[in-house]
Amino acid sequence: MSATDPTRHASRTARGAAELKLGEAAIGLLRARLPEIAGLTVTAIIVEVPGYTNALAGPMGAKIENAVQFALGGFLRLASSGEPGTPLAPTLEAAYVLGRGEARSGRSMDALLAAYRVGARVSWRELSRTAVEASLPADTVAKFAELVFAYIDELSAASVSGHTDELATTGRVRQRYLQVLSRSLLQGDTREHLIAKAEQADWDPPRTLTAVILPSAHLRGVLGALDPRTLHPDDDLADLTTPDPLGEEDPAELGVLLVADADGSARTTLLRTLRGRQATVGPAQPWTTVRTSYLRALQARRLQLTAGADAVVDTESHLATLVVTSDPTALDDLRRQVLAPLADLRPATADRLTETLREWLLHLGRRDDVAAALHIHPQTVRYRMTQLRQLFGPRLDDPQVILDLTIALSAKAPLEPARPA
Template structure:
């Protein structure tokens, strides 16, 4: 292999392992546990690194188990040989090839390093437990730990080298194709064009894609937890102003439905993110446009949770035509036009609460933080203004819709496409 020279630097680990006196009984006991260690390592990676969940759940999982067992077995063989010149090149070459393969599969270096970190933790937990059982002294156990982690560090470094080399060649070309595909999806290009771009990028289309928008600064920590097929178009983002495009990132996440959607939302906790609905992959532009609207409407959930547009469908529906919403509000709330603005605002909020809580005075009072008698007084004023129309189902319907959306309809339009000052009299 052309890169063998890069990965021949393992002599330090080889010398240290050769000096490690574990004893044949401990070596035999540790070797007998390698199958279980490999299985537990793969299970932990599947559970903790979402990018590997599907990849390792099938036959590939068994292959990786074998690779883990082989790598650790090679280390134990080295530790028991007493030969400081024993080569580690075969194990490191395997790690290098693994890194290149992961790059071709579309998994990021962050995901790969996360898998190594988890593998190191699980492997040492299992190895150390067995070492304690066979009665290794503390000094030997400490040296054993140092060399196990040094060995895994060298394996991960070799994989990173392979990953980097792959991206530097075919990976760079493929990345350009993936970029073109992502932009094409956001623009809603024809299906035959999208399919052609996916084939050229060697990208396996999922059932659905979900649009996620978040600040650029938060992308790196999120990507490692997502499906490796996730697209991140970075140029020519439609519907965004220049300043928005400069500070925001768009991710198109595959098959984030059902429990996978819950996992996506969980991975975005404590991130400022907006999450659209899952859509058939060729129509993800619909999800993207909904996310952009939700962001501009200022919709929000709990402070440490991403904004899930599926929880705000009513607000998105009633603001789909901001001019019509403005006209509806102006018409149905016209009885307040003769009042001072502050009075009109108080009565509007009371009416909103009365509609939302189905006329339950105590619930309205609790929501508005006022006394129930205050609610009763205000509702008397409202009934005087509206008269019998307040008992008309059509009026109730119109009022509910008018008061369901954002208080300022121009915000729903994104950039003031509705007449200014439309809500000042409410």
């Protein structure tokens, strides 16, 4: 039970009980009517509080009726004792447990507090009628009313404490399960294990998940605008990545979001939400294979792809670059191989011809377009292409060589033709 739980003290109710003199006849009459009063209270709650219309029907209604009768019995023990030291712990403990049970059932405290208000009204109506039948003086009836409502306040406070404690406990446990699930998703756990962990975390799987990498400082600012099923691993990127470098970025300052159902038109909304937050967005994937999305976003982050000052790096717009850079060492080997005819040239000459060859491939041999891209005269392009044809010979007419050259030169990385030993 909570350290601040109201079952530890009941001073207001106890003081009222010490001042109340009901007499044996009135107490006996009140006790005899307890079952009837409890039944009327439960009926009123079912009618007036929508959250309990179905919950209190059938066997559950009988249990709650017994609980109401127990609470009223505790009240009468208190009222009949005339002693401020009469223990309230049993009834307040029951109210505390009731609050925890409501939280576990998924109901908010609004319904329970409404039930207490209805219960207080109905109980007092019936108790006061009985007090009048017992010919209690008006001042005693007034004190009796004060004690009834003080007692209901104590019960309400105990239930609120129980509800709060249960939510805190289950919330922490669920959060731990969600963290386990998030890490398993990023590590590429098996589908069977992921489904089991989702069930354990009481997480309703979406159709797709999309990995987003962004500075940790921006995480909280976007979470409120995303699907509630979005997962946010507590680990920073330093704990989630392999030792591969992330350029000049510190992995410890980056975080990950696994955004639920951000595919199709929803992706446009996601990109707009992330604008200006230095985010990199992977592709939407079936939720059990979101590791693919995460690895692609990570690769794009490592390549330091840019998309303007405030734009988001959308990996779907950089697929060709991601493909040709997926194996950097193979790409380096391909470059050296296809640019071997330039190996004996002076570096400055080799660089100019390589740049011209790249633009010639990208512009499908259109001389004027190549000249415009390089800011040179079309005749200069013609001269350089003559040099290249002399160096490469008939290979520039070979489709396979053209494909290899296109791939090798497509990514703008340092181009270093092999040099003679």
